[in-house]
Amino acid sequence: MSRILRIQLRRSVVPAALIVLLAGLVAMHSSTELWADGWMPLAIDQRYYLVFGWPLALAVGAWQARREHRAGVHELVASTARPRRLRVLPVLAALAIVVSAAYIGTSLTAVPRLNDATSYLPAATFTIIAVGALAVVAAAWLGMALGQLLPSAVTAPALGVAGIGLLIALPKISADKGQLIALFSPVISSGQYNELFTVPSRVSMAQAGWWLALALTAMVLLAAGRSRTRVAALLPLALGAATLTITQQNNDHPGVVADPAAQELVCADGIPRVCVARVRAFMLPEITAQARRGLAMLARLPEAPTTAIDAGSRWYTSTEPLEPDTVLFPVEISPDGRLSNFLPTMLHGGGAAACPDDRSWADYFADRAAAFWLMGEEPGDREDAQIHDLWQSLDALPDAEAVERVTALRDAARTCSGSRSQLLTGGRA
Template sequence: MIGRLLLIELRRSGALWCAAGFLLPTVVLLNMTGPWAHGGAQWDEQWTALVLWQRHQLVATWPVVVGVGAWLGCARRRARLDEVLAGTPRPAWHRMALLVAPVAGCLVVAMLVPLAFGAARVASRASWYSADWVAPLLIGALALVAGAVAGMGLGNALPVPVTPAMATLAAFAVTVVLQKGPQMFTPEGGLPIAVELLSPVLRGPNSPYTTVALDVHIGQLVLFGGLGAGGFLLLVLRRARWTAALPVLLGIVLALAIFPDRASEAYPVDPACTGAACVETFRDSPAPPLE
């Protein structure tokens, strides 16, 4: 029964449009800046570097997802579907969960498509394998889903034609300022790394062996979990919608407390790549001749 409802929502909710809003700009960026376009020496040498490069591209794709989500929320509100479904015995959170689930699923699949293209090249070039790429990929998917849900909540709360455009511009301004702030404000790097990490965008790797600290993953998990919860509350609540800001603010405060203080701590070099290598010697092997 749930599967049938999800298929119905998938056809009518516009989830495919949300996935296309992420996938199409990503494909353009792949052709323009991908390692297979200019033979990059870093992005395609290790798995973690590939995922970090994909997270870096969210500076352009995440605002699009937020804007498309706001468009979906506006369209649903203008169609007065909430009033039609209010008479059904299901609670509001259940109805909205069925609305959000197809969007989340399509975004996750859309994020895996460019990863598959890059994986085909990395698999033939990587010198070793590490599972460190899984965490930034999962957090990136959470950031996409949270952005879409937040956009849907804004569109549902403010169903006016300018909401999608304003949501897109606001999200783009946030990602650009948080990423370019150190260069924009002071030449020494003015914004702390903790503030920069409030963005879904991660820095590109300095080397093929750059990884992301666990504190960054935990902080962004809390951050985007709060953002998604706030957007979901905007979809569910019909009164006291100001309370939807509480999980967002709480997520920001907790994330700032968890994030590292220095960039070298947030983006360390994988210690498995820097350890000393030992060459095994055999006692019974013949000694080299003396000269």
């Protein structure tokens, strides 16, 4: 058995590995900006690109199944005394090894391009990657089973196209049961996500059971010599689907959810106090320097905040109101590891947190103009003309009067009170 497996690995399934690996490399390395922030975005984004990788594995399996037909030895091999299951197991094992190695190899090639690979490595990353590799193996085996049942030259490309269409259509089939249907897909697609998200372990485990059931069904179909046995192959598939459905009923968030561990605060030494989410701790020195600059600018206002906290540490999980002496700032890191300038957003509205129901452009322009005034900079050319006008009116005022108006704007923004755009021009909210 081991000798046959080595032959299969050396000769028959190497092209399959190269195809899957090449497709994964092209997809991953063409979208570095989506996953460079950390391990979790890397794992999730790789699963997202299974919308192409999974159908490709399906087609590769069908192509592999037709090998004997292409060589014209199908009837000769079928007439040997060797049991069918012993003939297909080495091929299945070799195919599983190469396609899973190609999938995992794609992840490994991406690690050097992460902004930081040491600050936060959640265990769920390995689970997500492992489930993705299992899904690819199940696809290859299923493709081989279907290719054996339909040994035609068009089976492999037809399965590839059909697989892409199915994965694109799955989330859109039913608005009411979209979450349930999405679990049956190897693709993780939940709109916006970043390094602060994770995939619940129960979702990964349920999906692993589903892909194992699909792989077992494909294996039985390949090894079966009778129609009754092939019908029985649907049993594990039904059990896997039932398990996944039951798991969904107890899970309100089957896709990606906020990761509390990634959002834990890590604070810099000294004062003023500056804290960032744990997953961004590798940037703490650079973030601290910029945040303390922002706090110094806000110190021009009375009752100015003395603590700056990464807004990501409160996204999606925190419902507690923000302390009066605390200001939030966003953190954006480019794929090349550079920290974006967050001072205009940190000083927005005089350092007041954004109101959830704030829909007024006039208020936004006023908040933005106040930020540039605190920074002592004229708004850039890309800013709206109203922001320039408001900034100029503030800049022309005596410092004490300008401070009074920006403070009034900040206090109104903190309480989310009515229209406040008039405060910068001396009017009332």
